[in-house]
Amino acid sequence: xxxxxxxxxxxxxxxxxxxxxxxxxxxxxxxxxxxxxxxxxxxxxxxxxxxxxxxxxxxxxxxxxxxxxxxxxxxxxxxxxxxxxxxxxxxxxxxxxx
Numbered sequence: 001x002x003x004x005x006x007x008x009x010x011x012x013x014x015x016x017x018x019x020x021x022x023x024x025x026x027x028x029x030x031x032x033x034x035x036x037x038x039x040x041x042x043x044x045x046x047x048x049x050x051x052x053x054x055x056x057x058x059x060x061x062x063x064x065x066x067x068x069x070x071x072x073x074x075x076x077x078x079x080x081x082x083x084x085x086x087x088x089x090x091x092x093x094x095x096x097x098x
Contacts, residue, residue: 017078
């Protein structure tokens, strides 16, 4: 599977989006943990509590970028998806080999 960084712009107010995400989080987490979606959200960085209210940033694993949209399902009413396919460098692992 490939890794993608997704910039998720908010389609609605940050308060509304965070309320919906808080409500959806338990089921979303169970779905991701059980690998029951075509893509897996590995990490999410949420800058909203720190004053940046226009994006959420996620690290996804997927066979193809379109799988991320499918996996978000109804959350697409609240978030856009701008995927960037990336390679991952684990600096700690690399340091162990030096």
